[in-house]
Amino acid sequence: MGKQVTEMLKGTLEGIVLAILSGRPAYGYEITAWLRDQGFSDIAEGTVYALLVRIERRGLVDVEKVPSEKGPPRKVYSLNAQGREYLEEFWRTWSFLTERLEKLREGGK
Amino acid sequence: MGKQVTEMLKGTLEGIVLAILSGRPAYGYEITAWLRDQGFSDIAEGTVYALLVRIERRGLVDVEKVPSEKGPPRKVYSLNAQGREYLEEFWRTWSFLTERLEKLREGGK
């Protein structure tokens, strides 16, 4: 979609992925495919994997290696307690931002 | 407010400043003060100035130097036609993001 989305995704993509994982465990390839399906047409393959490594290192997710019938083993990520807490904080921050922007948008008309 | 906001502001702050300028011309110091007032408590002084330089270089704003009674001259920025166009695109991108996230938020409950 262009550079604007790319910049806006910084900080948000992390929340998006955590939100996905809050619904059900998932692995990188799957998440990327889902995102593309949802209109994030040019999310790069590598981006999601790097993000997953990051949130794993921070202890927000648990990982399990699961064999796949169709290729190399999958690394299935699931949100743990700390991750859920972090996700809630993400939603609070997100709400804060959207409120300010909504006001600005109305004021600007 | 913490690191989450910092990351989320990347890409968004630019739109915020453009939105402010769409209402009325303003200068850096003023914008920073207004942002802090609106709850962006730790927007750094330098951040806004750097952003203004950037959007000026991209031709989104016009600049006028205006003497101040209380200090060095102000650089007053105003949104031009190209800036307005860019701002509209920003709002479209922003809407796209908020829609996806709203869906995710509801789905996750």
Add this chain to the structure above:
DNA sequence: TCGGCTATTCAGTGTTGCTAGATACCGGTA
């Protein structure tokens, strides 16, 4: 054997906001 799909990893790049400090103009006060 080769190409295509599944699946992950990694080094290098550009953009962005923050840190921390310098510079400058002005008024009031000791």
Add this chain to the structure above:
DNA sequence: TACCGGTATCTAGCAACACTGAATAGCCGA
């Protein structure tokens, strides 16, 4: 005079993040 606080801008260096592009690896069908 000398100093300080408020106004106002600018800059170099840093950290975090998403993207680029490529490599690696397992599986299956032609």
